[in-house]
Amino acid sequence: MAEFVLVAGAWLGSWAWDDVVPGLREAGHGAHAVTLSGVAEKRDVPAGQQRHVQDIVDVVLQGDLRDVVVVGHSYSGIPVGQAAERIGDRLRRAVFVDSNVPADGESFTSGWSEAQAAALTERGFWPPLTAEDYAGQGLSAAEIARIVAGSTPHPAASLTEPAVLSRPLGELPATYVKCLLDGETPSRDVAKLLESDRWQLVELDTGHWPMFSRPQELTTILLEAAKD
Numbered sequence: 416m417a418e419f420v421l422v423a424g425a426w427l428g429s430w431a432w433d434d435v436v437p438g439l440r441e442a443g444h445g446a447h448a449v450t451l452s453g454v455a456e457k458r459d460v461p462a463g464q465q466r467h468v469q470d471i472v473d474v475v476l477q478g479d480l481r482d483v484v485v486v487g488h489s490y491s492g493i494p495v496g497q498a499a500e501r502i503g504d505r506l507r508r509a510v511f512v513d514s515n516v517p518a519d520g521e522s523f524t525s526g527w528s529e530a531q532a533a534a535l536t537e538r539g540f541w542p543p544l545t546a547e548d549y550a551g552q553g554l555s556a557a558e559i560a561r562i563v564a565g566s567t568p569h570p571a572a573s574l575t576e577p578a579v580l581s582r583p584l585g586e587l588p589a590t591y592v593k594c595l596l597d598g599e600t601p602s603r604d605v606a607k608l609l610e611s612d613r614w615q616l617v618e619l620d621t622g623h624w625p626m627f628s629r630p631q632e633l634t635t636i637l638l639e640a641a642k643d
Contacts, residue, residue, distance in 0.1 A: 417507055417641040418445040418480040422471060423626070424489025424514070425574075426543040426566035428455025431488075434630035435637070442638055447474055451491070453570035464494060464522070464576035471498035481505050484641050488512040489623065490574070493523055497578055499587055509587050510640050512633070513594040513623050516605055517578035524574050536575060540568035552622025553596050553629070562627060585611035590640040592633070596622040615640075 419439050423431035429448035439446040451470050453462030471494060475483055483505050487495025492514025499509040515523060524532045535541060543566035549559045585608045593601050595618055601609065609616050617636050621629040 416444055417482045417484045418475075418478070419447065419637060419641070420471060420474055420480070420483055420485045421446065421448045422451065422485070422487050422491040422495055423448075424487075424491050425541060425569040426454060427488075427562070428457070428565070428567075430455065430565055431562075431626055435626050435634050438631065438634035439637065444638075444641065445480070447478065447480070449474055451494070451573075453573065454567050455565070458567045461572075462570045463572035464574070464578065467491070467494035467573050468497045468501070471495060472501050475502045475505055482507045484508050484510060484637065486510040486512060486637065487514050488626065489514050490523055490569070493517045493578055494573075496584055496587075497580060499589075500580060500582065500584075506587070508640050509589040510592065510637060511589065511605075512592045512625065513597055514591075516584060516608060517580060518584075518604065519580040520577050522575050522577045532575060535571045539571050541571060541574060542568055549622075549624070551596065552624060554622060554624060554627060558624075558627045562624065584608060585614060588613050590615045590617055590636070592617050592619055592625070592636055594623050594625055595620050 421432045428450035432448040436446040450457050451467045452460040484507050485495050485499050492511045496517040499506050546559050546563050608614050625633045
């Protein structure tokens with residue numbers, strides 16, 4: 416039995432995994448959906464990126480979880496990658512769902528212009544996407560409405576704070592799920608990690624939010640990842 420720790424991307428809380436958690440539990444595994452500090456029901460909690468890493472580690476340690484499959488979607492791949500390293504031999508595998516990945520000393524906004532990063536810091540949060548922004552991602556109108564209704568502003572500090580890694584990420588056992596409607600090939604940094612014999616690439620013919628658009632297919636991928 417594995418213990419899945421599921422972390423959605425920017426603006427989203429644990430509720431984003433509501434269509435995935437039942438399938439994992441029906442297969443006999445534990446499933447723990449995480450809301451990061453500063454979003455959803457924790458929106459009033461101050462948060463930077465290292466707080467997000469600790470949010471994930473706390474779920475593992477406080478639950479005394481073993482054989483952990485930690486899953487990060489989109490932005491959350493950055494804190495998930497760091498948390499995967501920090502939980503040591505409790506980790507079975509990390510799964511990155513169409514996500515960013517951490518690089519030591521780099522942040523989510525490292526590729527942004529100075530003006531963009533400064534504007535984000537001044538505002539203090541990253542505003543949620545609008546319904547129009549979800550076009551072309553394999554989502555129904557009802558699914559888009561559900562995401563928009565549940566989204567909350569994302570804390571800026573979590574996007575600008577640098578990642579901290581003590582060893583190469585490619586040394587971790589990992590699966591990268593590439594959602595093809597969001598681009599047919601992985602980003603350059605992910606492609607480099609996929610050169611590791613410990614990393615596996617899985618393609619999914621849907622958009623960037625597969626927990627909404629293809630929850631059953633994503634659940635199957637997660638179950639397969641837990642076998643490795």
